[in-house]
Amino acid sequence: MTAIEIRDVSKSYGAVQVMSNVSMEIAQGEFIVFVGPSGCGKSTLLRMIAGLEEITGGEIAINNRIVNDDPASKRGVAMVFQSYALYPHMTVEENMTFSLKLAGTKKAERMERVNNAASMLQLSSYLKRRPKELSGGQRQRVAIGRAIVRDAGIFLFDEPLSNLDAALRVSTRVEIAKLKHRLADTTMIYVTHDQTEAMTLADRIVVLNKGSVEQIGTPEELYNHPSNKFIAGFIGSPAMNMLPCTFTVQEDGITAQTGDGANCDAVFKQIDSTGNLTSGTLGVRPEDLQVCNADEALISGKVDVVEYLGDISLVHLSIDDGSTVQVKMVGPKRLADGSEVHLKAPAARIYAFDADGKALKNLMNGTDNEH
Amino acid sequence: MIGRRLNLWTTLRILALAALVLVWCYPFAWLISASLKGQQEIFSKGLNLIPEELLIENYMRAWGAAGFDNYMLNTALVTIGTVVLVVFHSALSGYVLGRFQFIGRNLVVGVLAATLVVPVGLTIIPIVDFASALGLTSSRLGIILALSGSGQAAAILLYAGYFRGLPNELAESAQLDGAGFFRTFFSVMLPLAGPVTATVSVLTFLTAWNSFLIPLVFTFGSPELRTLPVGMLAFVGSNETDWSGMAAAATISLLPVVVFFFFMQRYFVEGIAGAVKQ
Numbered sequence: 001m002t003a004i005e006i007r008d009v010s011k012s013y014g015a016v017q018v019m020s021n022v023s024m025e026i027a028q029g030e031f032i033v034f035v036g037p038s039g040c041g042k043s044t045l046l047r048m049i050a051g052l053e054e055i056t057g058g059e060i061a062i063n064n065r066i067v068n069d070d071p072a073s074k075r076g077v078a079m080v081f082q083s084y085a086l087y088p089h090m091t092v093e094e095n096m097t098f099s100l101k102l103a104g105t106k107k108a109e110r111m112e113r114v115n116n117a118a119s120m121l122q123l124s125s126y127l128k129r130r131p132k133e134l135s136g137g138q139r140q141r142v143a144i145g146r147a148i149v150r151d152a153g154i155f156l157f158d159e160p161l162s163n164l165d166a167a168l169r170v171s172t173r174v175e176i177a178k179l180k181h182r183l184a185d186t187t188m189i190y191v192t193h194d195q196t197e198a199m200t201l202a203d204r205i206v207v208l209n210k211g212s213v214e215q216i217g218t219p220e221e222l223y224n225h226p227s228n229k230f231i232a233g234f235i236g237s238p239a240m241n242m243l244p245c246t247f248t249v250q251e252d253g254i255t256a257q258t259g260d261g262a263n264c265d266a267v268f269k270q271i272d273s274t275g276n277l278t279s280g281t282l283g284v285r286p287e288d289l290q291v292c293n294a295d296e297a298l299i300s301g302k303v304d305v306v307e308y309l310g311d312i313s314l315v316h317l318s319i320d321d322g323s324t325v326q327v328k329m330v331g332p333k334r335l336a337d338g339s340e341v342h343l344k345a346p347a348a349r350i351y352a353f354d355a356d357g358k359a360l361k362n363l364m365n366g367t368d369n370e371h
Numbered sequence: 372m373i374g375r376r377l378n379l380w381t382t383l384r385i386l387a388l389a390a391l392v393l394v395w396c397y398p399f400a401w402l403i404s405a406s407l408k409g410q411q412e413i414f415s416k417g418l419n420l421i422p423e424e425l426l427i428e429n430y431m432r433a434w435g436a437a438g439f440d441n442y443m444l445n446t447a448l449v450t451i452g453t454v455v456l457v458v459f460h461s462a463l464s465g466y467v468l469g470r471f472q473f474i475g476r477n478l479v480v481g482v483l484a485a486t487l488v489v490p491v492g493l494t495i496i497p498i499v500d501f502a503s504a505l506g507l508t509s510s511r512l513g514i515i516l517a518l519s520g521s522g523q524a525a526a527i528l529l530y531a532g533y534f535r536g537l538p539n540e541l542a543e544s545a546q547l548d549g550a551g552f553f554r555t556f557f558s559v560m561l562p563l564a565g566p567v568t569a570t571v572s573v574l575t576f577l578t579a580w581n582s583f584l585i586p587l588v589f590t591f592g593s594p595e596l597r598t599l600p601v602g603m604l605a606f607v608g609s610n611e612t613d614w615s616g617m618a619a620a621a622t623i624s625l626l627p628v629v630v631f632f633f634f635m636q637r638y639f640v641e642g643i644a645g646a647v648k649q
C-alpha cells in the first residue's frame with residue numbers, strides 16, 4: 001500500500017527554484033533515506049511532506065489523499081528534529097504527552113502510551129526530568145519517544161543523530177534499526193548525509209542532488225549499479241576512483257582505454273542512448289583494486305600517504321596526470337612513500353560513464369539487472 | 372589566618388562603595404525617620420535620623436483618616452490589572468513582531484521605537500479625551516486601560532527580541548503536535564519567556580504603582596478611586612502641610628514595592644541580562 005506519493009513536486013523561494021520535478025512512491029512501512037550533498041534539498045523535501053513548508057508545485061498525497069493544503073497537524077506525521085526541539089520547560093513526560101493532551105486523549109491512555117514508549121527507549125526513570133537534565137542521547141530518545149507516543153503513521157527524521165558523538169551515534173543508529181522492526185507498519189523517512197546510516201538503515205535510498213532525484217534504489221542497487229557518475233561517487237566510502245578514458249565502439253561492445261593508455265578488460269554497452277561515444281570516465285572502487293604486475297595494470301601511481309586503519313590500510317596514490325587514487329588494502333601495508341604501485345580490478349567491478357556522466361552497462365557483470 | 376588580607380586598594384573600594392550606599396539609602400532612612408517624628412521635629416532635627424519618640428499615630432492618621440487603606444486597595448487593583456494586561460498584550464505583540472513576517476512589520480517596529488521618546492505628558496490630553504468619550508474616566512478599569520494601553524513599546528520590543536531568538540523548531544514541533552497559534556503562544560512560547568515577563572512585570576509594576584498623572588486626571592471627580600501617589604496630595608493643605616503624615620503615607624506606599632522587588636529581582640536581572648540558556 002502506498003503511504004506517500006510525491007508527484008512532480010517543486011519548490012521555489014521567490015524566484016529561486018531549489019527543487020524541481022521530484023516524484024516517488026513510498027510504500028507503507030518502508031524506511032526511506034534521503035541523502036545528498038549539503039543544500040540539495042533533503043530538509044526542504046522532508047518539511048514539505050511534514051507540512052512545515054509550502055509546496056509550490058506538484059502534489060504530495062498521504063494515504064491517497066492530497067495534503068498540499070492540509071495543515072501539518074492534520075497529516076498524521078511525527079517529526080524528529082536535528083536539534084530535538086524538546087519543550088525546555090516541560091518534563092519528559094509532558095513533552096511526550098503534549099500532543100495527546102491537545103488531541104483530548106484520556107489520562108489513563110496517555111500514561112499507558114508514555115510508559116510503553118519510555119520502556120521501549122529506556123527512558124522510564126527519566127520521565128520527571130526536564131530536557132536540560134538529560135544527556136544528548138537521552139534527549140534524542142525523548143524526541144523519538146514523542147513521535148512514538150503520537151502513534152503517527154509516518155515518522156520523519158531530519159539528521160537526528162548529527163548532534164551526537166561518534167559512539168552514541170552508532171548505538172542510537174542500532175536503536176533506530178530496532179525501532180524500525182518493532183514499528184513495522186510505520187513509514188519512516190530519514191534524512192542524513194552519513195553514508196553508513198543511509199546504507200544500514202534504508203530499505204530504499206533516495207539520492208538527491210541540486211534539488212532533483214538522481215536515483216532511487218536499495219542500498220545494494222545504488223552501490224552495485226549506480227545510474228550515473230554522481231551516484232557512483234556519492235555512495236561508497238571512500239569514494240569511487242574516477243579515471244578519464246576514451247572509448248572504442250566495436251561490434252560486440254565498447255572497450256575503454258585510460259589516459260595512460262592502459263586497456264580495460266571490461267566490455268560495456270550503452271544503456272538506452274546510442275549517441276556518439278568517444279570519451280568518458282572509468283570508475284573503480286577503492287575496495288576492488290588489487291596490486292599486480294606492471295604489464296596487467298589498469299592504474300599505476302606513486303604512494304603519497306598510507307593511512308593505517310587497523311583492519312585495512314587506505315593507500316593514497318598520485319597518478320601522472322595529477323589526480324589521486326585511493327586503494328583499500330587488507331592489513332598493515334608497508335609501502336614506502338614515493339614507491340611505484342600497479343593496480344588492477346576485476347573486469348566485472350569496473351564502471352564506465354559517458355561524457356554526460358550516464359552509466360554504461362558492464363557486460364562482464366553477470367548479476368547486472370536492467371534499469 | 373582567617374579571611375583575606377585587605378590591601379589598600381580593596382579598602383579604598385569598600386569605603387567608596389560604602390559611601391555610595393549611604394548616599395543612596397539616606398533619603399529612605401530619613402523618610403522613615405520623618406514618618407515617626409512630630410511636625411516640628413522634622414524641621415528642628417534637620418539631618419538627624421533618630422526621632423525623640425516613635426509617633427506611630429502618624430501611620431494611623433495616614434492609613435485611617437487620610438484614606439490610605441482605600442488608596443492602597445485602589446493602587447493594588449490598578450497595578451495588578453495593569454501588569455496582567457501589559458504582559459498579555461506586549462507579549463502577544465512581541466510574539467507576532469518577533470516571529471512572523473508580514474507587510475509593514477518594520478514600519479510597526481519603527482513607530483513603536485519612536486514612541487519610546489514621546490513624553491507621557493504629551494499623550495495625556497488625547498488619552499483623557501478618548502477615555503471620557505468612552506465613559507471610562509472615574510473608573511479603575513479606565514485607569515488600567517490608560518496605563519497599559521500606551522507607552523509599552525519597550526516591553527513589546529523586549530519580548531520581540533526574545534521570541535525572535537527562540538529556535539524555529541520549537542514552534543514547528545508545537546505545530547506538528549497540533550497546537551494552534553494561541554496554544555503555541557500560551558503553552559510553549561510564553562512560559563519560555565519567563566525572564567522577560569519578570570522584567571516587564573517589575574518595570575510595569577513600578578510605573579503603575581507610582582504613576583501620578585493619569586490616576587490624578589482620571590479621579591478628579593471621584594476621590595474614592597484615588598491611588599497612593601494621588602492620595603499623597605491630600606496632606607498638602609492650603610494653610611499647612613502634614614509632613615509627618617505624608618512621610619508615613621510615603622513609607623506605606625513604598626513597602627509593597629520593596630517587597631515585590633525583593634522577590635522578583637533575581638528574575639529581573641536575568642531578564643535584563645538576557646542570559647537564558649535552554
Ligand SMILES: Nc1ncnc2c1ncn2[C@@H]1O[C@H](COP(=O)(O)OP(=O)(O)OP(=O)(O)O)[C@@H](O)[C@H]1O
Nearest residue numbers: 013016018036037038039040041042043044045193
Ligand atoms: N528560507 C529559504 N529561503 C531561500 N532559500 C532557502 C530557504 N531555505 C532553504 N533554502 C535553500 O534551499 C536549498 C535546500 O535547502 P535544504 O535545507 O533543504 O538543504 P539540505 O539538503 O537539508 O542541506 P543540509 O544537508 O545542509 O541540511 C538550499 O540551497 C538552501 O539555500
Ligand SMILES: [Mg+2]
Nearest residue numbers: 042043044158
Ligand atoms: Mg538539512
